[in-house]
Amino acid sequence: MPILQETPSGLYCEAGDFFVDPWRPVRRAVVTHAHSDHARSGCESYLAARSGAAILQMRLGPHARISFVEYGQSLMIRAARVSLHPAGHMTGSAQVRIEVDGEVCVVSGDYKLQPDPTCTPFEPVRCHTFITESTFGLPLYRWEHPQVVMQEVNAWWLDNQRRGAASLLLGYTVGKAQRLLASVDASIGPIYAHGAVISACRAYRACGVALPEIRSVMDTPTKFDWSQALIVAPPSAMGTTWLRRFGDVSTAMASGWMRVRGIRRRRAVDRGFVLSDHVDWSDLMKAISETGAEHIWVTHGYTQQVVRTLQTRGFSARTVATQFKGEAAGEEAEVSDPAAVDDTNEP
């Protein structure tokens, strides 16, 4: 009997009688991170990593019953030994290690190997079965070092200042926006943010993440010169009247999808910065091999392609169903849009 089973509510561990990132309200949920396609409200109790406590509480609401544990701290849930390990995806993101009778299974949730000032680096965990996402599981997805990308962002902002245009940078509200804010050169000019980003930043600060001074767009007088400012907002702000106030504005988006020209075009932004909180193809393969796992379960993204590649490399690999794609209204649903790649000419 495998440690985890697929059920209509998501991955279930019978030995511990709990679910990992369940889609439906269950009694006991172990949650990898605070994105809405992983942390859903309505469960009786939750277990998650302490380093992201305030962010998860913001997502699930003040009444959610959440137990927090440190990374690496192990506890018994019935017959299962459970511990959480850094996933490097966003503040508080964790891989769930489950051990039953000497057999070890790791659910990685979303993860990346690249450095990110807002979270603890990904830790490879040895296991027999590794469950991985495959959001960017195609060889065309490869990321530059984030430092290189942030130099591009800084240069874009400076250039806009010289031309007298405001700099509007779009990034997902929880995770990407804070990574951008923590990485950008704050000495270039004043930084402003959309209300949703401001709320998330408050939760991030409560988790001890250092962020520069960020002012609220809403609290700014109507007649205001935005030409020196960087404004960070969710992608949903694009094409709304909220943008009008900035006058002459250069728009940019930071996402792994910006690697694909067709998506960039469809987003109608002036610039695309390829910065992702998920692994690219080579880091995906690297992370998998570092677990030493023989069995790989692939979910969430280009599952077929990744499974096929792993099988040719000698792994026992299979697909694990994701609920339904693009269902959640949150950030990640927008990110996980593999179908969107089909309409491009890029290799």
Ligand SMILES: [Zn+2]
């Ligand atoms: Zn995520």
Ligand SMILES: [Zn+2]
């Ligand atoms: Zn996700």
